[in-house]
Amino acid sequence: MRTGCSIRKRGRTITSDKAGGRGGARSLWRLIRERYLPHWKWFALGTACAAITSVAAASYGYLLKLVVEGLEDLAGPETTGVPAYLWWLVGIIGAAAAIRSLSLYGMTLANNTGVQRAIVDIQADQFDSLTDGDFARLSADRTGGFVSRFINDVNALREAGLRLANNLTKGVLTVIGVLITMLIMDWKLTLVLLVIYPIAFAPVIALGNSVRKRSKKAQNQIGEVTSLLSESFQSARVVKAYGLEDYQKARARKGFVERSRLFLKVLTDKAAVDPILEITGGLALVGILGLTAWRIAEGDTSLGNFVGVIGAVAVAAPELRALGTLNAVAQEGGAAADRVFEILDADPAIKDRDDAIALTAPKGGLEFRDVHFVYPDGSIALKGLNFSANPGETVALVGPSGSGKSTIFNLLLRLYDPLSGSVCVDGNDIRGFTGASLRRATALVAQEALLFDDTIAANIALGRMGASRDEIKQAAKAANAHDFILSLPGGYDAMAGEMGRNLSGGQRQRIALARAILRNAPILMLDEATSALDAESEAKVQAALNAFSKDRTTLVIAHRLSTVRSADRIVVIEDGKAVEEGTHLELMSAAGAYKRLVELQLS
Numbered sequence: 192m193r194t195g196c197s198i199r200k201r202g203r204t205i206t207s208d209k210a211g212g213r214g215g216a217r218s219l220w221r222l223i224r225e226r227y228l229p230h231w232k233w234f235a236l237g238t239a240c241a242a243i244t245s246v247a248a249a250s251y252g253y254l255l256k257l258v259v260e261g262l263e264d265l266a267g268p269e270t271t272g273v274p275a276y277l278w279w280l281v282g283i284i285g286a287a288a289a290i291r292s293l294s295l296y297g298m299t300l301a302n303n304t305g306v307q308r309a310i311v312d313i314q315a316d317q318f319d320s321l322t323d324g325d326f327a328r329l330s331a332d333r334t335g336g337f338v339s340r341f342i343n344d345v346n347a348l349r350e351a352g353l354r355l356a357n358n359l360t361k362g363v364l365t366v367i368g369v370l371i372t373m374l375i376m377d378w379k380l381t382l383v384l385l386v387i388y389p390i391a392f393a394p395v396i397a398l399g400n401s402v403r404k405r406s407k408k409a410q411n412q413i414g415e416v417t418s419l420l421s422e423s424f425q426s427a428r429v430v431k432a433y434g435l436e437d438y439q440k441a442r443a444r445k446g447f448v449e450r451s452r453l454f455l456k457v458l459t460d461k462a463a464v465d466p467i468l469e470i471t472g473g474l475a476l477v478g479i480l481g482l483t484a485w486r487i488a489e490g491d492t493s494l495g496n497f498v499g500v501i502g503a504v505a506v507a508a509p510e511l512r513a514l515g516t517l518n519a520v521a522q523e524g525g526a527a528a529d530r531v532f533e534i535l536d537a538d539p540a541i542k543d544r545d546d547a548i549a550l551t552a553p554k555g556g557l558e559f560r561d562v563h564f565v566y567p568d569g570s571i572a573l574k575g576l577n578f579s580a581n582p583g584e585t586v587a588l589v590g591p592s593g594s595g596k597s598t599i600f601n602l603l604l605r606l607y608d609p610l611s612g613s614v615c616v617d618g619n620d621i622r623g624f625t626g627a628s629l630r631r632a633t634a635l636v637a638q639e640a641l642l643f644d645d646t647i648a649a650n651i652a653l654g655r656m657g658a659s660r661d662e663i664k665q666a667a668k669a670a671n672a673h674d675f676i677l678s679l680p681g682g683y684d685a686m687a688g689e690m691g692r693n694l695s696g697g698q699r700q701r702i703a704l705a706r707a708i709l710r711n712a713p714i715l716m717l718d719e720a721t722s723a724l725d726a727e728s729e730a731k732v733q734a735a736l737n738a739f740s741k742d743r744t745t746l747v748i749a750h751r752l753s754t755v756r757s758a759d760r761i762v763v764i765e766d767g768k769a770v771e772e773g774t775h776l777e778l779m780s781a782a783g784a785y786k787r788l789v790e791l792q793l794s
């Protein structure tokens with residue numbers, strides 16, 4: 192049996208998302224290792240500044256003790272004026288404050304620079320992974336979901352990175368430095384404090400876990416709200432026309448209420464952290480005051496030591512508080528890192544095989560052999576499709592809505608792979624070609640002519656990057672677009688607007704056609720490409736297309752059967768299969784599915 196197209200090798204099976212179920216802590220650690228460490232120079236500078244800040248802060252308590260002892264001497268009976276060393280001490284305290292503030296400034300700047308650079312890389316890599324990855328992933332996930340990942344997850348990563356870089360070194364070093372000075376001043380009092388403070392951390396760690404779970408849920412819900420908003424605003428015309436304002440308002444309100452409920456839940460846990468630490472701090476102070484009064488009376492310590500230790504605690508307390516909330520911030524960062532790696536790690540199911548070759552000098556012969564295809568959501572689209580198109584031939588695909596016509600284009604572009612069977616170009620399974628060379632050989636004009644918010648000329652030039660202005664104009668003329676483009680303010684340099692909204696549907700279609708014509712590919716796919724044109728424009732564009740498609744293989748999908756009449760061959764698709772094929776005249780005389788379609792349309 193003639194196979195017609197050889198399957199070079201079966202494509203690799205779909206690999207699942209590796210990131211599923213990974214712990215946030217592991218993801219956060221990986222984020223630090225892979226994303227923040229490459230910018231280590233900035234963090235090293237930030238850490239050096241943090242160390243200076245900490246030393247200056249830790250010295251406060253001890254300097255205070257010396258000053259108080261000096262003041263005690265001053266208050267004594269044999270005083271003869273302020274001794275020079277006391278002036279020096281006061282000066283040193285001022286210098287420590289100045290050094291601390293300068294190094295704090297340096298730390299913030301250096302760490303922010305490091306984090307921002309890492310964030311730019313993360314965002315760009317996320318975008319690259321989504322853009323290069325499977326079409327199925329992008330089309331299955333609502334746009335809002337990914338938009339939210341870009342905005343909210345990145346905020347959580349930035350916050351976690353900054354807090355870890357700023358508070359961790361400064362907090363830990365300050366606390367260690369303060370502890371040492373406290374131990375030197377009064378070790379007994381210090382030991383009492385060491386017993387009381389850790390008690391504050393147990394509930395804080397427990398809260399951190401709860402924050403993490405809730406924050407993940409809240410982030411997912413932000414995605415839902417984002418897609419609801421963009422959907423509402425984009426469909427404003429339908430909403431107004433059908434009087435759906437109340438329906439939309441109710442949906443939006445429900446989303447906002449849910450958002451605020453989840454936000455409050457996260458906030459409730461976060462809000463409990465500070466009061467818990469505050470209570471413990473207060474209890475510690477009461478204990479210290481009682482104990483110290485007793486010990487001074489016993490002659491076991493001095494007023495200088497007491498004030499020094501209080502000063503040291505005052506310096507360490509905000510750092511400890513920051514360290515206490517750091518866990519919750521890190522947990523949120525971990526949850527965000529989980530989601531970021533979910534995107535970055537996803538292994539595309541559709542990718543070039545190791546032995547893929549470039550499709551060079553394609554002739555444009557096409558063949559679908561017993562192709563079965565099911566969309567990822569389970570919709571069965573093709574059920575053993577067989578048809579072919581010879582190089583240079585124009586084949587029209589007709590059939591009822593949902594019969595699988597657009598799916599044929601999706602498979603030909605290799606946006607998806609068939610479940611079984613094969614799609615071939617020039618006798619070879621397309622899975623053996625590199626994706627880029629396959630797509631270079633094809634030009635698609637879809638029903639929704641998608642334009643970008645750039646100039647008209649730039650939008651046409653997307654068909655072939657680097658095309659000259661003359662080539663762009665030629666393509667526009669062939670698509671019957673040149674005249675209307677010249678009438679736009681700015682002509683070829685007029686802006687198309689977001690999604691091309693400055694143009695009418697028919698104008699957008701003609702720009703999209705010009706783009707495809709400029710591409711000059713041997714395989715042309717027209718999916719309702721002239722459906723938005725009026726009869727006169729369609730006739731003109733059709734004539735241009737007929738001339739243009741002369742030497743290239745053209746697949747045409749059109750509901751208006753008048754458009755497909757002149758095709759070399761018409762293939763009727765029904766329920767995912769080709770049920771009939773032939774010229775218009777042959778099919779009319781066969782009195783089968785095609786004739787029924789024609790009669791249905793005429794009636």
Ligand SMILES: Nc1ncnc2c1ncn2[C@@H]1O[C@H](COP(=O)(O)OP(=O)(O)OP(=O)(O)O)[C@@H](O)[C@H]1O
Binds near residue numbers: 568572590593
């Ligand atoms: N992205 C998708 N995800 C899931 N199912 C899909 C997707 N696109 C199409 N389908 C389903 O696959 C089947 C074939 O759809 P297809 O778009 O190929 O039909 P069609 O013949 O081009 O229809 P129409 O003439 O209305 O454009 C339909 O049942 C449709 O619901």
